[in-house]
Amino acid sequence: MQITAETPFKASILPPSLFKTPSDLPALNQNASRMPWQHTIKQPITCVGVGLHTGRQMRMTLSPAPADHGIVFHRIDLPGSAPIEARYDNVICTRLSTVIANELAPEVRVATIEHLMAALHANGISNLRIDIDGPETPVLDGSAAEFDFLIQCAGVATQAAPRTVIEILRRVHVEDPNGAFAELRPARSGFALAISIDFTAPAIGHQRHAMPLTLQRFRQEVGFCRTFVERKEIEALQNMGLARGGSLHNAIVVEDDHVLNPGGLRHPKEFVRHKLMDAVGDLYLAGHAFKAGFMGHKSGHGLNNRLLRAVFASSENWRLVGNEVHSKAAIHATA
Ligand SMILES: [Zn+2]
Helix, strand or coil: CCCCCCCCCCCEEEEECCCCCCCCHHHHHHCCCCCEEEEEEEECCCEEEECCCCCCEEEEEEEEEECCCCEEEEEEECCCCEEEECHHEEEEEECCEEEEEECCCCEEEECHHHHHHHHHHHHCCCCCEECCCCCEEEECCCCHHHHHHHHHHEEEEEEECCCCCEEEEEEEEECCCCCCEEEEEEECCCCEEEEECCCCCCCCCCCEEEEEEHHHHHHHHHHHCEEEEEHHHHHHHCCCCCCCCCCCCCCHHHECCCCCCEEEEEEEECHHHHHHHHHHHHHHHHHEEEEEEEECCCCHHHHHHHHHHHHCCCCCEEEEEEEEHHHHHHHCCCC
């Protein structure tokens, strides 16, 4: 990666079309945030930008989808290819980003979905068709803020179907030998997250952040926080074919106690807050929102995915609350 302030790409957000979806129910929209309904977007919207790891220019269109559809990606550059459901058991790689693929065709994949998934989770979007002409979502500014902006531009439509929530019934914990762990615990209501990180780079160091997941708190505290990398890692990443689209416009780059981005940080705890945002995105691959508490220490995409697999490995860990009949099929419990 060139450490340069030159703009390597032009991300552009195209105006939404005038298409109106049948699922657009204005009568329900007035109280959308207070009512337990499913949501999609009101009209299609497109963005264009470079992929963080591939370095390729990607065009992605979000479109409304009917109730109980879920979040589904389509690789339109691979005509006739199978769709890819945004589900934890379709995750095939978690090295630096979360990559999903069709279970029958691993070459039909989409990488770096976590920031888009975080914005969808925070906005309560449960049904969406995503057309993309390459193997990775555009990274845009390296945070979830521009995906959130896309959703705002398209508008949120409430659908005439109740939403489903996954209630965690007992503590589920996964860990790595280095002390990193991730866990979900029962909670009385809502979904709250607490996460801590510990980096040797003094510019990052030890940071902790906790918050309940609401759209307002997401926007105020974590949605704008960018992905980050240590400068010494960049060459090795690029030799592995990763980070080829990275620049100071879509990632924080640190070296010892310095932040190399000319504009500095957007928040002193931007690093841990980005990690919390990543978890919001990764955990939405459960297929529904949670009634639970999440705790993570030095956790990342790999532990987040192992945690979901551990949850759904036993039906004693969880139950569906709400639209159970419709949503049982959306969760592929492995036990
Ligand atoms: Zn991230």
